[in-house]
Amino acid sequence: MAEILVLVEQIDGDVKKVTLELLTLARTLGEPSAVWAGPGYSDTAKARLAEFGAAKVYVADSADIADYVVAPKAELLASLVAAKSPAAVLLAATAEGKEVAGRLAVKTDSGVITDAVGVGEGFVADQSIFGGGINVHSRVTKGTPIIAVRPNSTAPVAEAGAAVEEKVEVALSDAARGARVVERVKQEKGARPELTEAAIVVSGGRGVGSGENFAIIEKLADSLGAAVGASRAATDAGWYPHAFQVGQTGKTVSPQLYIAAGISGAIQHRAGMQTSKTIVVINKDPEAPIFEIADFGVVGDLHQVVPQLTEEIAKRK
Amino acid sequence: MNIVVCVKQVPDTATERKLRSDDKTLDRDAADGVINELCEYAVEEALRLKEANGGEVTVLTMGPDKATDTIRKALAMGADKAVHLVDPALHGSDALSTSYALAQTLKKIGFDLVILGSESTDARTGMLAAMLAERLGVPQLTLANKVEVGKGEITVQRVTDYGFDKVAATLPAVISVVEKINEPRYPSFKGIMAAKKKPVQTFGIADAEIDAALVGLAGAWSEVADFAAAPPRAAGAVVKDEGDGGVKAADFLTSKKFI
Ligand SMILES: Cc1cc2nc3c(=O)[nH]c(=O)nc-3n(C[C@H](O)[C@H](O)[C@H](O)COP(=O)(O)OP(=O)(O)OC[C@H]3O[C@@H](n4cnc5c(N)ncnc54)[C@H](O)[C@@H]3O)c2cc1C
Numbered sequence: 001m002a003e004i005l006v007l008v009e010q011i012d013g014d015v016k017k018v019t020l021e022l023l024t025l026a027r028t029l030g031e032p033s034a035v036w037a038g039p040g041y042s043d044t045a046k047a048r049l050a051e052f053g054a055a056k057v058y059v060a061d062s063a064d065i066a067d068y069v070v071a072p073k074a075e076l077l078a079s080l081v082a083a084k085s086p087a088a089v090l091l092a093a094t095a096e097g098k099e100v101a102g103r104l105a106v107k108t109d110s111g112v113i114t115d116a117v118g119v120g121e122g123f124v125a126d127q128s129i130f131g132g133g134i135n136v137h138s139r140v141t142k143g144t145p146i147i148a149v150r151p152n153s154t155a156p157v158a159e160a161g162a163a164v165e166e167k168v169e170v171a172l173s174d175a176a177r178g179a180r181v182v183e184r185v186k187q188e189k190g191a192r193p194e195l196t197e198a199a200i201v202v203s204g205g206r207g208v209g210s211g212e213n214f215a216i217i218e219k220l221a222d223s224l225g226a227a228v229g230a231s232r233a234a235t236d237a238g239w240y241p242h243a244f245q246v247g248q249t250g251k252t253v254s255p256q257l258y259i260a261a262g263i264s265g266a267i268q269h270r271a272g273m274q275t276s277k278t279i280v281v282i283n284k285d286p287e288a289p290i291f292e293i294a295d296f297g298v299v300g301d302l303h304q305v306v307p308q309l310t311e312e313i314a315k316r317k
Numbered sequence: 318m319n320i321v322v323c324v325k326q327v328p329d330t331a332t333e334r335k336l337r338s339d340d341k342t343l344d345r346d347a348a349d350g351v352i353n354e355l356c357e358y359a360v361e362e363a364l365r366l367k368e369a370n371g372g373e374v375t376v377l378t379m380g381p382d383k384a385t386d387t388i389r390k391a392l393a394m395g396a397d398k399a400v401h402l403v404d405p406a407l408h409g410s411d412a413l414s415t416s417y418a419l420a421q422t423l424k425k426i427g428f429d430l431v432i433l434g435s436e437s438t439d440a441r442t443g444m445l446a447a448m449l450a451e452r453l454g455v456p457q458l459t460l461a462n463k464v465e466v467g468k469g470e471i472t473v474q475r476v477t478d479y480g481f482d483k484v485a486a487t488l489p490a491v492i493s494v495v496e497k498i499n500e501p502r503y504p505s506f507k508g509i510m511a512a513k514k515k516p517v518q519t520f521g522i523a524d525a526e527i528d529a530a531l532v533g534l535a536g537a538w539s540e541v542a543d544f545a546a547a548p549p550r551a552a553g554a555v556v557k558d559e560g561d562g563g564v565k566a567a568d569f570l571t572s573k574k575f576i
Contacts, residue, residue, distance in 0.1 A: 105538065138542060141538060187479065
């Protein structure tokens with residue numbers, strides 16, 4: 001069966017959910033080989049990759065790979081593309097995943113597609129562009145298809161794989177050691193899932209009214225095990241950090257459930273959340289355009305509705 | 318310091334954006350062209366770095382004739398001069414071709430630092446800065462929300478999922494900046510007038526030694542097979558809060574098994 005390389009995303013040695021999604025998708029296209037780039041490969045990681053069907057795991061665990069920005073991962077993948085001639089390479093369409101994909105495409109003289117929401121036969125990718133207004137099928141026409149897939153596009157399904165480990169040594173070029181990570185700063189996010197990976201996102205906009213009031217958005221999020229997002233009006237006002245902005249110039253999210261409270265639904269906001277599976281809206285203005293894409297809407301004051309919803313959820317659990 | 322800031326003209330995000338039915342490329346005539354908003358942050362950062370360290374800021378744009386509006390905007394903000402890469406052969410270029418064409422041009426005009434916005438609001442690939450660094454063989458310091466330049470050195474804060482990385486390199490380098498790294502200035506009346514007299518050099522593909530076979534639709538590494546308008550989302554039930562809006566929302570979530 002055709003070999004499909006899947007670049008593993010991990011944090012502190014834990015395999016991220018998006019990688020399990022990619023492995024699941026790769027199984028529909030061929031036989032997935034996971035590529036572990038950087039230190040921290042462990043039995044737990046191996047077990048996780050095996051559980052989701054990795055036939056092989058290429059492990060390149062030299063510290064250098066993590067100590068320089070992006071380029072080493074592209075070099076590692078390029079060497080594997082040359083040595084193994086895979087049918088395709090799948091990466092997560094995260095900010096960094098896309099950068100790795102871009103460099104890999106240049107190195108291997110291959111076409112690249114970003115932000116795919118699905119990949120079918122012949123490696124034809126589905127994309128949703130211009131804020132969700134147009135659906136596109138695209139494909140790579142030269143080289144090895146390199147496809148960056150949006151998190152939450154595929155539901156991860158377990159299916160055992162052998163996860164046979166193969167060590168890979170990469171001799172990094174000087175060019176790949178250009179930008180050195182001198183310090184990593186982890187900002188405390190509490191127990192909430194990461195915004196782009198979360199199955200549920202609760203976002204607040206200008207209607208929330210202040211930074212302090214975001215506490216009610218956070219409480220609702222926590223009652224559902226959700227991530228918190230914000231509109232640009234809210235991040236512009238300094239009520240919530242920019243890292244949590246959803247939309248055209250913020251993060252793109254595609255969760256199972258998106259709850260928008262006090263957000264009008266400007267096209268630029270919709271660009272970041274339109275592919276969410278289910279959308280629930282709380283807004284006091286029945287004319288707000290966000291209602292046009294809502295599966296369920298409440299016209300009302302979010303300061304009443306949101307806390308009541310949080311309470312109800314607590315009761316029903 | 319010789320700073321080149323790459324600026325793109327994009328269709329206004331507030332207008333309806335379309336693909337052309339004939340060659341499946343962006344219909345640039347259907348929508349108003351504006352400066353890609355994230356490029357404004359790049360121009361502003363370039364101007365600040367120049368103000369702090371001296372040097373010169375050159376705007377580099379690849380795009381059709383009408384992209385001159387965008388170039389003027391960047392010049393009006395305070396950039397010193399511009400290079401406009403414009404050639405019918407470039408129409409339909411994908412990210413790989415664009416990075417190739419821009420890299421060739423950058424090699425011609427020279428640079429200590431290349432600054433880009435983190436992505437464009439139309440293509441949204443977020444790959445261009447990384448591709449440029451790869452092609453130019455210089456360090457990539459992308460997704461910066463803080464930039465400091467010292468003697469021949471550069472340090473940035475790179476935004477990550479968990480916070481940020483401090484990244485250091487020597488110049489020359491390619492960087493990209495994220496929204497809210499700074500507050501882009503509005504062009505003053507004086508700036509707008511001055512921009513009219515600033516030099517804009519036009520490059521065709523021959524001037525930048527760009528191989529025509531590697532750009533445009535024919536040179537692209539990927540293609541759009543087909544496209545269609547997304548089916549509209551069916552609008553769902555909307556209820557008015559009569560003191561039980563939260564309960565009703567909970568009922569809906571329960572029916573969908575989210576609770
Ligand atoms: C190039 C560009 C890029 C952009 N990128 C982004 C982006 O990435 N993300 C983004 O979000 N925006 C982006 N924008 C901005 C976008 O156009 C809107 O301005 C923004 O989304 C508005 O945020 P909002 O919905 O919170 O605020 P508003 O549009 O002001 O809407 C507030 C809503 O809250 C409701 N409301 C007020 N009080 C209450 C209450 N007590 N209870 C319930 N409802 C209440 C109001 O009825 C209203 O509908 C971008 C714009 C441009 C030009």
